[in-house]
Amino acid sequence: MPTDLQQVDPEIAELISLEARRQSDTLALIPSENHASAAVMAATGSLLTNKYSEGYPGRRYYEGQQLIDRVEQLAIDRAKAVFGVEHANVQPYSGSPANLAIYFAFLKPGDTIMGMALPMGGHLTHGAEVSITGSFFRGVHYGVQKETGRVDFDQVRELALRERPRVIICGGTAIPRQIDFATFREIADEADALLVADIAHIAGLVAGGAHPSPAPYADVISTTTHKTLRGPRGAMIMSREQHAAALDKAVFPGLQGGPHNHTTAAIAVTLKEAATEDFKRYAQQIIANAWALAETLLEAGFDLVSGGTDNHLILIDLSNKDVTGKVVSQALDRAGIVTNFNTVPFDKRRPFNPSGLRIGTPAITTRGMKEAEMRQVGRWINDGVEAAKKGDEATLARIRDDVRELGQSFPVPGAAAQSRIASGV
Numbered sequence: 133m134p135t136d137l138q139q140v141d142p143e144i145a146e147l148i149s150l151e152a153r154r155q156s157d158t159l160a161l162i163p164s165e166n167h168a169s170a171a172v173m174a175a176t177g178s179l180l181t182n183k184y185s186e187g188y189p190g191r192r193y194y195e196g197q198q199l200i201d202r203v204e205q206l207a208i209d210r211a212k213a214v215f216g217v218e219h220a221n222v223q224p225y226s227g228s229p230a231n232l233a234i235y236f237a238f239l240k241p242g243d244t245i246m247g248m249a250l251p252m253g254g255h256l257t258h259g260a261e262v263s264i265t266g267s268f269f270r271g272v273h274y275g276v277q278k279e280t281g282r283v284d285f286d287q288v289r290e291l292a293l294r295e296r297p298r299v300i301i302c303g304g305t306a307i308p309r310q311i312d313f314a315t316f317r318e319i320a321d322e323a324d325a326l327l328v329a330d331i332a333h334i335a336g337l338v339a340g341g342a343h344p345s346p347a348p349y350a351d352v353i354s355t356t357t358h359k360t361l362r363g364p365r366g367a368m369i370m371s372r373e374q375h376a377a378a379l380d381k382a383v384f385p386g387l388q389g390g391p392h393n394h395t396t397a398a399i400a401v402t403l404k405e406a407a408t409e410d411f412k413r414y415a416q417q418i419i420a421n422a423w424a425l426a427e428t429l430l431e432a433g434f435d436l437v438s439g440g441t442d443n444h445l446i447l448i449d450l451s452n453k454d455v456t457g458k459v460v461s462q463a464l465d466r467a468g469i470v471t472n473f474n475t476v477p478f479d480k481r482r483p484f485n486p487s488g489l490r491i492g493t494p495a496i497t498t499r500g501m502k503e504a505e506m507r508q509v510g511r512w513i514n515d516g517v518e519a520a521k522k523g524d525e526a527t528l529a530r531i532r533d534d535v536r537e538l539g540q541s542f543p544v545p546g547a548a549a550q551s552r553i554a555s556g557v
Contacts, residue, residue, distance in 0.1 A: 152547040157536045158468040159509065163333065163445040163492020164305070165470075166362045167499065168398075169405060170546040175398040176364045186390045188223075188380060194390075203397050210403035211368055214339050216347045219376040222399050223383050223391040224367035227332045227356040230383075231257040231301075232265065234352055234369060237382035238326055239298055241268050246292060246325070247301035248283070249273035251475045251483070253447070254304040255330065272297060276477050281308075281438030285315055292323035302346075303330035306474055306490055308441040310343060317349035328352045332367075334443055336360025336494065339406040340415025343443060351375060360418065360444055360494045363402030366395040414497060418444045421493040424503035428510025437476055437488070448489040449476045455521045458485045463520035467528040468535035469512060499542035508538070 138145040155167070168176075180203065186193040189201040189208075204222060211220035224230035235245065245265070247258025252275040256263040259271020272295045274288045292300060300323070302316040313329060320327040329346035335355040337343035346353050353370040357363035369379050384391075405411055422441045429448065430436060437447040450457055457473030464471050475481075476488035491513075493506070501509075512531050519527035 148550060152544070152550045155544045156547050157539050158470050159535055159539065160495035161469060161471045161491040161493070161509070163490060163494065164359050166336075166359060166494045167545050168358070168362060168364060169401075170549060171405070172363055172398045172401050173546050173550070175401045176394055178394050178397060180393040180397050183393050184390045185393055186384065188384070200393050203393065203400060204391070207396050207400035207403065210400055210407065211370060214403050214406050215353070215370055216345060217353065217370040218373040219371045219379070221369045221380055221383055222366070222396055223388065224354075224369060225388060225392065225395075226365060227330075227354065227367045228257050229387055230354045230356075230367040230369050231255075231328075231330065233379065233382040233387045234328055234354060235265060235269060235299065236386050237375070237378040239269060242270060243299075244270045244272060244295055244297040245299045245301065246272045246274065246295060246297035248304045248307070249275050251479055252276050252304075252477045253306040254301075255332075258301045258304070258330070276438075278478055281477060283309075283312070285312070285319070288316070289319050289322065292319050292325065296323055297325050299328055300325045301328045301330055302350075303332070303334075305333065306445065306447050306488075307333070308436070308443065308445045308447050309438050310442040311346070313344060313346045313349040320351075326351045328354065330354050332356040333359055333445065336362055336406065336411075337415050337418065337443055339403075340412045342412075342415035342419050352379070357399050357402055360415070361402060361406060362414075362494070362498060364395050364398035366392070366399050368399070417502065418493050418497045420503060421497050421501065421506045422446060424506035425491070425493060425510050428507045429513065432510065432514040434514075444494050445490065445492045447474065447476060448491065449487055450489060450517070451476075451480075451487045453517055453521070455517060456481060456485050457487055457489045460489055460517050460520050463528055464513065464516045466525070467512065467516045467519075467531040468539075469509070469516060469531070496542075499539075499544060501542055505538065505542075 184194050185200050189205045207222040208220045245259045248254030250260045257265045259266045274291055277284045300320045327350045329350035332355050334343050337360050338345050357366045426440045426446050435449040435452050461471045461473040471491050474488040474490035475483050475486040479487050481487045
């Protein structure tokens with residue numbers, strides 16, 4: 133029986149090799165993307181994927197779990213230590229089912245949940261109408277102040293006291309500023325609501341001490357593991373001990389079957405990396421890089437939502453540039469700069485062709501880039517926007533050549549090894 137990927141499936145092997153080259157030759161500025169370490173990818177691709185393990189350590193429905201239990205317990209213990217929490221569940225398959233499990237643990241269909249509105253920077257799973265969370269539950273939503281682009285806490289308090297949600301969610305997917313967990317806690321107490329902090333985007337910053345932690349304030353914390361935390365595509369739910377049993381039951385058997393043991397192992401590796409001094413320096417550099425990039429864009433006349441950033445993310449309102457986010461994101465992609473179009477608060481355009489562009493610095497910081505490179509990236513973005521407006525493909529091609537040259541000096545972790553594995557070398 134053939135054993136290497138190239139022999140078994142040359143088509144997939146070629147696509148993996150091409151993707152390794154694409155990642156190396158471009159700059160990933162999508163703030164929800166990162167480059168996992170070779171160690172994390174090794175665990176993700178391990179034979180732990182062969183084992184079925186319904187249940188929790190010491191309480192499984194299948195035999196042969198002696199080593200799997202140790203793997204999962206390591207991940208749990210490391211999550212509790214890194215984030216300073218009393219309980220951790222490392223089994224959720226991804227962020228969306230993790231949030232759904234939280235609701236399943238505490239709510240009944242039709243109960244009210246309150247989160248940031250999707251166009252304001254929230255997430256689908258915070259009760260958006262197009263999501264199952266907005267179909268099964270009654271979603272009410274807060275926004276940001278038009279003048280500042282920051283959370284409008286007067287609105288949050290008024291809405292919470294009027295609607296009396298069972299759950300209040302803080303966090304989102306396009307928030308360029310620090311989350312004020314303490315004020316959310318005050319409002320949740322006033323409204324007698326459970327406070328859930330969705331830190332999927334900022335988990336690595338929290339772990340690295342570069343963003344305040346929700347642990348002293350939130351009843352429950354959810355996060356993915358693949359964004360700023362730089363791990364595999366998985367998720368975790370963390371909480372105070374009093375909520376542990378309800379959350380564990382909601383994940384299994386409530387929502388999922390057997391955990392993905394290879395992902396659990398990779399999460400454990402990720403958390404070991406996150407506990408290092410090197411990771412703390414990385415988290416600080418993400419923010420320093422975001423500031424350098426934001427300042428360069430501001431100097432070039434870009435309108436940034438909230439006027440800048442406190443974290444890894446920058447949300448650009450392109451309205452004053454007379455071009456849409458979709459046109460710019462596609463043009464920058466041709467130039468080797470990978471971003472995503474996004475709505476901005478009070479956007480007058482539709483979500484599929486909005487006014488905004490969402491960018492971030494986790495992945496390029498992983499590659500070792502610093503402030504000088506950020507300023508160059510900012511200049512390329514400015515040139516790319518002007519080229520997009522004019523249909524100037526020659527400029528986009530020139531930027532792509534320059535981006536490829538820069539990328540050669542800052543290798544993607546594990547890309548060369550992935551390419552070798554795919555080619556059977």
